[in-house]
Amino acid sequence: MSTQTQQEPPTTTRHGTLALKKYAPGLLLCAAAVAVAMIVNSVLAGLSPLIIAIALGIALTNMVRLPATTAPGINLAAKKLLRLGIVFLGLQLVFSDIIALGAPMLAVIVCIVAGGIVGTLLMGRLLKMRRSQVLLIACGFSICGAAAVAGVEGVTDSDEEDVVTAVALVVVFGTLMIPAIPFAGRLLGLGPELSGLWAGGSIHEIAQVVAAGGIIGGGALGVAVVVKLARILLLAPVVAILSVRQRHSGRGKAGEKRPPIVPVFIIGFLAMVALRSTLDLPEVLVQGGGLAQTGLLSAAMFALGCGVKIRNLIGLGARPFILAAASTVLVAGIALAGIGLVHA
Template sequence: MFRPSPLAHRTAQLLPGVALCLAIGGVSLAIGAAAPVVGTALPAIALGVAVAAFRRPGARTGPGIAFSGKWLLQAAVVLLGAHLSLQDVLAVGAESLPVMLSTLTVCLVAAWGLGRALRIDGRLRTLIGVGTGVCGASAIAAVAPVIAATSGEIAYAVSTIFVFNIAAAVAFPLLGHALGLDAHAFGLLAGTAINDTSSVVAAATTFGAGALGFAVVVKLVRTLMIVPICVGLALRQPGSRRRELMRHPWRIVTLVPWFIVGFVVMTLANSAGLIAGPVRDTLLALSGILIAAALAGIGLSTDLGAIRRAGWRPLALGGVLSVLVTATAVGALALTGQLA
């Protein structure tokens, strides 16, 4: 009896959901072409949310939707590296570091103090704090096993973070235009103040040309902050988990997301002149398609019931932290003379 290979089986499992995300992404690209002021990012998310609200994705499309929301977005980020040089990345990283460290410090300190005042469990407030301060669900996923968070705490934290991801994708382009920011300053603001990579991409795409590449570089540098945070949290854990890290320090390397490595490789290839102009343009177009499909997948993954079940306290903590991080980033931009 013939049995399909694991790869063929996995492809067949993912195909329906990926096709749905690509279809919604295609509609959003058409909307963006017809109405450039609207862009493609917000229509992709909004259409995904609307479809999910009308009919929740089932077992047939669920795996492909989850794959699109994570892996297609990360692949798109890797392709964006083909348009930057290593010199650009190093310059942007150095410029964004003071703003990044100030927002991260404010967020983590406020998460500890306000979380205690709201009587939120220590593990949950840690997850919300690192999710808001670093890189959303990716940071939550990295930190959760370090602090032995329960599945319920992870679900609450991810649901809370998701609310403010969507809010940021809508609000930040408006805020950037209201403040009179150019693409460079907006990329710095979005990359340091929006918690999830998907929302950074959505906000920067909506804001206008030139902001996306800069915002993504800032965001990827910020994502690397999860490494020292995880190490610090591990060293504060009970003896067995702390000793495990000390015995196997090489495991720190596994905390670096693969797409950051891929982005750097693409940047190095472009810096060395290995990517021709037409190829670079093709990669940029493909990145736009993948971004639209990924954001559609994120919209389709919306679970309004989980958000309601999280309760008001985690939402209140996430909301206040998001406002504090944004205010700190804007303040840092003002101090460095980047506000109009």
């Protein structure tokens, strides 16, 4: 009996083996997609690995039927790895850079996020769309794209279709903004710095902001990224507010698990911001964090892309696209008006 017991693998080992068998196929597929995205990005620097990864996911899932064994790993990447990527995103923020924008510009950034969210929610109500879907679009377009969609999804009742739709719209409309903002800036007679501020204040994904800043040239890229990072920082209070609201609305419902006031990944995100802002971290550590963030978010984007069925998007009708277009114009309009007031 004792010999037989000794030969049995420990419980933790068995569980680890089972988990590996369950998640490995999907995670390996995500890793392969990340490798392809990184290689394409090294050749075409203007294309973000996140955009390439989600395009790969959409193309793959619509061309072939993925094996059922890949589903657990893909789902893990779409949820857990995305949140971990948001944590590492905090290493890219430094409080002093954001504060250096000045109080007037910081007030404009708050107005962009608050006005974008509230305005998009109101437009979504007029279009008679589901509130959960509208909220994801509002936060994704007003704060930081797919990362905001993932953050908000964790504290709301959104379903997978809502998340996938919001991310797909972020990719489509954010990509359209890459050439649109530099062109419109030149048309309006804005210099590189003001165009950079506008790009950072209006474009959805940070990678898309970098691409637009590079097109504008001059000192546009630096200010665009800092403004965008300031918008990203507002993800934490927005998620906390939504979490409190969700807890309040779920009060009294038996057996319902209420979300924490501040989700763990948001705490991790803020901890990384504090770490980067208070310590003189080695450059290799910061670069490593950036690489980890890009890899994790690219894996998550590929996983989310695998949930995008073209026929389902067509079946959504025109309303989500109308809302996405209107939200893009609203956020860009608030940003332009605010920058005009500050730099009048």
